[in-house]
Amino acid sequence: MMTIPEIERCLRQLRLSGVRDTLQTRVLQAQGANQPFLETFSLILQDELDRRQSRLIERRYQQSGLDEKLTLAEFDWSFNPKLPRQTCFQLHTLSFIAAGENAMLVGKPGTGNPTSPRRLPIRRSCTATRSSISRPMTSFHRHALNAPAQREARMRTIIDCDLLVLDDLFLARPIPDDAGAWLQTLIHQRYKLRRSVIVTSNRVVQDWGTYLRDNTMSTTILDRLMHHCHLLEFDGRSYRLKEAAEALARKTKSN
Numbered sequence: 001m002m003t004i005p006e007i008e009r010c011l012r013q014l015r016l017s018g019v020r021d022t023l024q025t026r027v028l029q030a031q032g033a034n035q036p037f038l039e040t041f042s043l044i045l046q047d048e049l050d051r052r053q054s055r056l057i058e059r060r061y062q063q064s065g066l067d068e069k070l071t072l073a074e075f076d077w078s079f080n081p082k083l084p085r086q087t088c089f090q091l092h093t094l095s096f097i098a099a100g101e102n103a104m105l106v107g108k109p110g111t112g113n114p115t116s117p118r119r120l121p122i123r124r125s126c127t128a129t130r131s132s133i134s135r136p137m138t139s140f141h142r143h144a145l146n147a148p149a150q151r152e153a154r155m156r157t158i159i160d161c162d163l164l165v166l167d168d169l170f171l172a173r174p175i176p177d178d179a180g181a182w183l184q185t186l187i188h189q190r191y192k193l194r195r196s197v198i199v200t201s202n203r204v205v206q207d208w209g210t211y212l213r214d215n216t217m218s219t220t221i222l223d224r225l226m227h228h229c230h231l232l233e234f235d236g237r238s239y240r241l242k243e244a245a246e247a248l249a250r251k252t253k254s255n
Helices: 004-013 017-033 037-064 085-091 138-144 148-160 179-193 205-212 215-225 239-254
Strands: 102-107 128-131 163-166 196-201 229-234
Touching (some): 004 017, 017 037, 085 229, 148 179, 163 179, 179 196
Parallel strands (some): 102 229
């Protein structure tokens, strides 16, 4: 019979780190509670599955480029009571992704982005990618001559992922000349594939033609984005300014 160190060495070779990390704990638990073998074995297998799921989520999160955001449970709905609360909760079911629909969150800075369901797909076995049109072609052009395959692979990732997040659309003005064409191609390709897009922006859609410097292009993009779309408009006070004021008050009080 193998000793615990020998078993751990085998588990390391088999790359079963979840089992290895909890083995001794599970052995002591089984001995103390006189657990049946199958119950103990089930717990050990679950440890391995939990570890792999945790690593998968972390890997998807890093690949997505998404930043940390509040969950709905942590969100202070009383601060701006007119926010579309029920629609936000509906989006968080992620049924819009399965249906190939889009979501547009438009409003004043700091009023609604924490309600965006952009982090949830990572925990629901979906792939998500965050992108921006401020400098969308910079990395593509940098590798265009020496690594065209890398450029194509990056574009395929953006087109094929389950959810594309276009964060702070038109935050930078003016946008690069090639950004509008890039955005139009991207939205058109995802529209044909019925892949979902979340857009967050503090620019009302009526002004998109101005930021793109092309009304026809703006109409084409909006036509595809809004064909199957949940439009949420946010108004009210900024949560960032609220948090900054609270932090300043705490600092003043501590001094």
